[in-house]
Amino acid sequence: MNTKELFNDHVMATYGRFPLTLTEGKGTRVRDDQGREYLDFCMGIAVCSLGHCHPKVVTAIQEQAAKLIHVSNLYFTDNQGLLAEEINQEHVKLPGKLFFSNSGAEANDGLIKSARRYGHLKPQADGKPRFEVLTFKQSFHGRTLGSLAATGQEKIHQGFDPLLTGFRYLPYNDICALEGAVSSETVAILLEPIQGEGGVNVATGEFLEAIQALCKKNDLLLFFDEVQTGFGRCGDAMAWRVNAPGIEPDGISWAKGMGGGVPIGSFWLSDRIVDQEKEVKLSSLMNAGSHGSTYGGNPLVCAASLATLKEIREQDLAGNATYQAQRIRNEIESWGSPVVTEVRGLGLLLGIGLNPTLIPTEDGETCALKIVKELMAKGLLVPPAGPETFRLLPPLNVTNEEIDEALSIIKSVLSNYDTNPS
Ligand SMILES: Cc1ncc(COP(=O)(O)O)c(C=O)c1O
Known part of the structure; x- marks a missing residue:
């Protein structure tokens, strides 16, 4: 049986997969089972921040695997402590505590649970807990x-109702709508500093600052979902700092790029005092018995994550993300192509907006999917983001030559639809 047949017979069909079986990767390149090489600007959807099989990550995993792979969170392990220290002191740079999970969804569930705890500590006037x-x-x-109930997209909810209650979805970057929405039940605001899957939409600095002010005024917790944007991807260790450096959130969630490819996520809560009289820290609301994960933060994944985050910091890969993003923008702008409506995003989380009227499609296929398939046929892997956008998510250590190679493939594909080829 070939791999596709094995999947058809034994794996749930929850993904619309591309007809490609990947077998090896090194740096920015992956190889398929036919021996064909691809430039990978998908990177596991922003996961492999240092490219595939980076030697420091491989060594960290090999050494740790030979020493201790897993023990229960009933015991202390040095890697988990060292990783939490690295994240607190070198990346977040605010006093707080971390909980380690295995994915971004779980990290967000942790934030949602923390909001519920805070709603019990600081209830409504009638004593009922706040929860929204x-x-x-x-x-x-x-x-x-x-986390799906927190997600503001109907297609993600479909067929799973009744959903967990206590969420309302507001228009992004609309301060007035948000101000009018806060109710006596509201306890927190959760947002991505840049919406990744939703089409690469960037929150303005003004919007982020207005949210912080609104949270202070109404005693709400401010949570950032940095699962896709965190740890250098957007040109700063934390993406919110690019447009609103003064903000001090109450909670943050991460996953994806923090592990360099291994499944690890985390949520962070501030050490801010939330009950002056009893000197209660926000982070202490998630106390013994309130949350857990069998695998979360085990020695193996923490070793890989520590190696990844140190490399990102020591090589200033956030700086490279900013530098390469500018080169990409300049080059695409110089094409003057009517097929490209705009380049959105920050750092190396970029969305290339496409003009659907210039890209004819069949059978309900989106223009983004059509272009993604054509790029793949020419040896470049990129993921779509919504119907009219594809994303560029190269590793943070990507070189000038690799960016130039990807751009030349993109230019050659898009110029087929360009009524004004340059
Ligand atoms: C912003 C954001 N949050 C959460 C998630 C969920 O992460 P995971 O797939 O690791 O559960 C994703 C995944 O794409 C994401 O982009």
């Missing part, structure tokens, strides 16, 4: 029952 979390249209927070 405001999130945004086109957001994506994951596929667990908690």
Whole structure:
């Protein structure tokens, strides 16, 4: 049986997969089972921040695998402590505590549970707990029952009702709508600083600052979902800092790029005092017995994550993300192509908006999917983001030559639809 037949017979068909079986990867390149090489600007959807099989990540995993792969969170392990210290001191740079999960959805569930705890500590006037979390249209927070309910996209909810209650979805970057939406039940606001799956939409600095002010005024928690944007991808360790460096959130979730390819996620809560009289820290609301994960933060994944985050910091790969993003923008702008409506995003989370009227499609296929398939046929892997956008998610250590190669493939594909070829 070939791989596709094995999948057909034994794996649930939850993904619309491309007809490609990948077998090996090194740096920016992956190879399929036919021996064909691809330039990978999908990178596991923003997961492999250092490219495939980076030697420092491989060594960290090999050494740790030979020493200790897994023990229960009933015991201390040095890697988990060291990773939490690295994230707190070098990346978040605010006092707080971390909980380690295995994915972004679980990290967001942790934030949602933390909001509920805070709603019990600081209830409504009648003593009932606050519980509502405001999130945004086109957001994506994951596929667990908690994180999918937080997600502001109907297609993600379809067929799974009744959903977990306590979410309302507001228009992104609309301060007035948000101000009018806060109710006595509201306890938190959760948002992506840049919406990734929703089409690469960037929150303005003004919007982020207005949210912080609204949270202070109404005693709401401010949570950032940095699952796709965090750890250098957007040109700063934390994406919110690019447009609103002064903001101090109450909670953050991460996954994807933090592990360099291994399944690890985390949520962080601030050490801010939330009950002056009893000197209660926000992070202490998630106390013994309140949350857990068998695998979360095991020695193996923490070793890989620690190696990844140190490399991102020591090589200033966030700086490379900013530099390469500017080169990409300049080059695409120089084409003057009517097929490209805009380049959105920050750092190396970029969305290339396409003009659907210039790209004819059949059988309900979106123009983004059509272009993604054509790029793949020419040796470049990229993921779509919504119907009219594809994303560029190269590793953070991508070189000038690799960017130039990808851009030349993109130019050759898009110029087929260009009524004004340059
Ligand atoms: C912003 C954001 N949050 C949460 C998730 C869910 O992460 P995971 O697939 O690791 O559960 C994703 C995944 O794409 C994401 O982009």
